[in-house]
Amino acid sequence: MNNTNDQLIDLPVLTDEMIGLLETLSNIAGVSGNEIAVRSIIRDSITGFVDELHTDALGNLIALKKAKVEKPLKVLIAAHMDEVGFMLVEKESDGIFRFKVIGGIDERALAGKPVQVGKKQKPGVIGACPVHLSTREERERILSVDTLRIDTGPGTSEIQPGEYATFATKFIRMGQSVCGKALDNRIGVATLIELIKNCPENIELIAAFTAQEEIGLRGATVAPFRYDPDVAFVIDCTPANDQPAWDQSENTHYKTKLNQGPAIYASDGRTMYDHRLIRYLTSLCENYAIPYQIRQPGPGGTDAGAIHLSKNGIPTASVSVPGRYAHTAAMIVRIADWEKHFQLMTAALAHLHADILKADR
């Protein structure tokens, strides 16, 4: 914050409507490559607030909100809308299907879960051998996806291979937290929808709801091409492995911590982030007294990995909401962390100007 827009704005609070929108987004299915249901909800939510809206060849939904000034700064904000899940690949017998995992789900979290299959979210389960019929040696091995099946019950002839499935998790509130499937990254989607609605007039906002992030940042690889952004922000979820260790030793590899606010990336497995943007974001946090944390550098990544390499290069920042147990049946996020993240991104748009990118790299 140097020469323009120095005056602090009023920060928004997280409303029950936003949590309600997150609930809707969490409960629907949008496995990588099949983001249709999520895209429809986003389209319904932002139509009327944007000037252009396109779905591209990979299924990215890209919205343009024009500025009310000449030669505005063109800002891309990307949030992936896909989630990890399953595809039914072979019908083995009546109602029983082989399936493959789409995205990074730990095989050890599959057995014994309810799932929902296809567009109509028909019920099914991933069963497991009764404990009475397995040996101790067998129970020392993992139940691999090749041995598990999705069971939709006898007489389900309308379900066929090719359908997608997800865990059948219903979003709930848990005290100071929310819990649901696909909070990675429907939280980012819900945030971006709000940012579009309240975007400052001096900025041209390119909002990219990207597809196929979980299977190799494929949507984000093509999303920046249409509108040529000057700068990009990626909003996502990141693991908080901040629980106590089994042996009570100091937990030094926590990635991020809950209740410490938005996680700003310095570097990860794919990206060295633009430090002018990192400084911009951290100084905003300090001026607004928004708690923040730097995600511990290390493996992993976000859509930034593809976006910063686009065209002739795009200065890019990543800001994530810390959360536990991503890519399982249920993730836990502190509501306060989401709110602080939303506030930081709102402030980031409000004070953003071209001079930030004129500083030395």
Next chain:
Amino acid sequence: MEEKTKIKEFLCEIISLPGISGYETPVTNAIAKAWEPFVDEVKVSKIGNLYGIKRGSPSKDGKPNKRLMLAVHMDGIGMVIAKISGELLYFAPIGGFDPRILPGQFVNIHSQKGDFPGIIVQLAPNLLSESYEGKPVPLDQLAIDTGLEEQMVKETFRVGDIISYANLPQELPTDCIAGHSLDNRASVAAVTQCLTELQHMRHSWDVFAVGTTQEETAFLGGATSPFDILPDLAIVIDVTFAKGPGADGWRTVALESGVSIGYGANLHPMLFAEIKQLCEQLDIPYTLSPQPLMSGTDADPIQITGAGVPTILLSIPLRYMHTPVEIISIKDVMRTGHLMAEFIARLSPDFTEKIVWEDEQ
């Protein structure tokens, strides 16, 4: 309403209630309410067994009626808090199950402050006693995250608080239900169906519908209830392994294949033959279930109560036993209930005299 729909609704109601071994009261109350209209008397024993007593027609010779006991265990498997560390709850099992089905399960924790939701989680490898790469994480290192912060966790939970599965029933096509505790609430529903049908039938024996406690841990109800009732004959109703992914071979029968009739040392051969013949006479689909040693049901303790009780074992096929996604067919539940009602209606006052061994005939 159709009887089948009524039973399905009742079954969904009782598998949505907690009833962990030793803590059966919520489910006991619901079952008592369902049985009340169909019986002359409802009682709960001092250790929690539920007795629904339906008297037979008074005998012509003034002798007391013979007594038939229909035993179904009401309890289900669950967990208990064993340790609290930071905001995490560690737990021990109640009853036997395969820990590999646990990561990602929704549970309810029954604290003195009320019921709280939680999820069973597998922590990051660096937080475990060893990384468990490619191996199941042992049960004692799985934890429950309630989404509550440490202070709140400290104030809310105690070691010893009971934990039950929280996933709700899923209705599958062709009258199948998926959910937890179908072992043995499906059999409770079968007894309820039997009592329903007996409303329109005459019978000379007194019928004691018994919901037993703690079958999964100590056979407490099965071992104690016969002393309250002094039955002349007992039918034990439980579930058996249905064929499906992970379950095949001589211990399994097909889902939807009807009543499975147990035979072996734990069951009386004459009664086995009688039941089998009745199935054929009534055209009720059935399978045979060999029990070379003990059946592992309440029939084990009931048979050896007092001077010995002639015992029948009827089983309902169930997939994925002791997981939260067990599957049963309502058709099999109805058939089991119907078979018992028909058997009871045919019991003559002198039937016990006919329970003789082959070499004595």
